[in-house]
Structures are given as C-alpha cells and as structure tokens.
Amino acid sequence: MKVLATRRYPGPAFEELRDAEVGSLSAPRDGVEAVIVANEPVPLDVLPSLLLVANFGVGYDRIDVAACAARGVAVTNTPGVLDAATADLTLALILAVRRRLVEGDRLVRSGAWRGSWSEGFLGRDVTGAKLGIVGLGRIGSAVARRARGFELRVLYTQRTRIETDLGEFRELDDLLRESDVVTIHAPRTAETDGLIDDRRLALMCDGACLVNTARGEIVDEAALVRELVSGRLHAGLDVFAHEPDVPAELLELPNVVLTPHIGSATVETRAAMTRLVVDNILAFERGEPLLTPVAP
Secondary structure, three states: OOEEEOOOOOOHHHHHOOOEEEOOOOOOOOOOOEEEEOOOOOOHHHOOOOOEEEEOOOOOOOOOHHHHHHOOOEEEOOOOOOHHHHHHHHHHHHHHHHOOHHHHHHHHHHOOOOOOOOOOOOOOOOOOOEEEEEOOOHHHHHHHHHHHHOOOEEEEEOOOOOOOOOOEEOOHHHHHHHOOEEEEOOOOOOOOOOOEOHHHHHHOOOOOEEEEOOOHHHEOHHHHHHHHHHOOOEEEEOOOOEOOEOOHHHOOOOOEEEOOOOOOOOHHHHHHHHHHHHHHHHHHHHOOOOOOEOOO
C-alpha cells in the first residue's frame, strides 16, 4: 500500500512500511491508499484512492468518520496502549497542583527561598481527598487504580452506571459538588462538547482542582479562565480548546499547572502507538480484520 504520513511517527515500527512518504495532505494525491494522521482532518476530495485512515491516538474527533464510511474508507485508532502514560500524567498533575510543586520550583530557582522552611507555603493533602472521575473508561479506570495507592476516595460519573469496585457512582452535578479534585477522561463528542460549562464549574467547591488530559473542548475554556483568575479554583491542564494557543491569562497564574498535550508522550508509549498504527495498515494490506477499527 502507498502510505502518506503527516509526520515521521516515533518508534522502529514505522520503518516496516514499505511504501511510506511523509508529507502534507493539502495537495491532491492520487494513488495514496492509506494516510497516518494524529487526529487531523482528512480531505477526502484530494485523496481519490484512499482506503484507510490510521489515526495516531485514541481521540479522532477531527476526523469525519461518517464521511469516510460513506466513501468506503476505514478508520482505525490506538486505544489501550496509552492508558498508563496518560493516567500517570493525570496523577502527576494532581500532585503538582495540590502540593504546589511548580510554584515551589519557581521559588527556589528565583532565589526567593529563605530559611529551611517555607513559611506559609502550604498545599493540600492528596491522601484522603475525594477524586471525581468524569468517564470511567480505559484511562479513567487506570487513574482510579492509581488513586488507591494515594488513599483517595474515588467517585465516578458516566452515561451508564456500572458495578465496579473502582469508585462510587455519582451524577455529574453531584460529583462536581463533592470532589476535591475532578479529572476528565471522556471523549470529545457532540454530547461532551462544553460539558463542563460555567454553571457546572460554579458547583465545584472553593479550592477544588480541575485536571484535564482529555480534550480542551469538553470544558468551557472562557468560564474556566474566569474561575482560575479569581483564584477560586485550581487546575492542571494538558489540553486546551485552541491548541497550541493557551489563554494568556493563565500563563502567570500560580494556581494552574500547564503542560503541552503530553498525556501519551513517553518514548515507550509513542512507539507502541506507532506499532498499532502500522499493524492496522499491514493487516488491511493482507486483507485481514483491522485490529482497532473505529465505527461510524
């Protein structure tokens, strides 16, 4: 198969593609049968020979899956292999915000630290806090399992209540009211776009923390900025509504930890993602079932 990739994807598996080119999707490309994208729009009109879109990542909200299906183009993604890395980052953000790690780092580097104790430089305990998980799927469940080690009390919400020992079910509004930390692990869909709006942010208790490693569009970003500027809430944000643009108001706030969409950004995880992308392409080429197909 002739493959067009929007970048050179990490890991040795990429080299197994026998006819792969790195380039742009913007110009007409006859003969390209598969494209590898990282949740990017795919212009079907300039790819007349396209048969497969292999998405590097779990989220595929920027790919028109219905339009692909109508054209007979299959779509795959990379679920499972990035659960651990994203869950690890979620816990890192929770710890960084609750224990004010970034503020402490800046204090030391600036030379403003005086004495052996930082008087008044108080964070909040992680142990014993209530953690509200929005979306108890693969990544949300991985976060819940890690939370046990920190003795967090886990609450969860999602469309369908399930029987699980990972946490206690709450309706979304109740979860927001009760939780000291809320972490988002839902996919971006028409239903979840703007799910955490100004009314729901107002339900969170003073001093609570919002962590988002899912999609920036799930939160009303302007409303969140207002809450953070006021100092009422804290946040650990790995995703934003208009990436790579980050609201300027957040850049100097002490109550926000910002990371550049690195949920899956480890050497091992990114290589595993490429492995799954390539395995889907090779399976398609051999006429075998796709490993991780996306349904329209």
